[in-house]
Amino acid sequence: GSGGGVGWGGGGLSGPRSSQKPKLCGFGVTFKKSDGKGGMVVKRVKSLGSAATSNALRAGDRVLSIDSTPLEDIADAMHLARLTHGEAGSAAVLKVLRPSGEQEDVVVIRHPAGV
Secondary structure (H helix, E strand, C coil), rough: CCCCCCCCCCCCCCCCCCCCCCCCCCCCCCCECCCCCEEEEEEEECCCCHHCCCCCCCCCEEEECCCCEECCCCHHHHHHHHHHCEEECCCCEEHHHHCCEEEEEEECCCCCCHH
């Protein structure tokens, strides 16, 4: 009989050689500038963005935290982008204050826009 070869496939290890960065996706929302009251208010939800398809966010919602990192005094757009962006398919838990005054935890699954 011919012995079954040992499978060396499935290279799921990302060593330092892999220069291919994972494609990062955001929530597909635009935030207003921080008004100093804590959190970031959603200005616009892109129609095909992650937040729209998971129906998690609407314009006017105040996002208080992302993955339990409070959004306080974020003047730096890069800092905000690091919180909102992640690998496609990854989930983020957002604490949201609705305009009605209700607080909700919503989950946004990141995906490339239009998919």
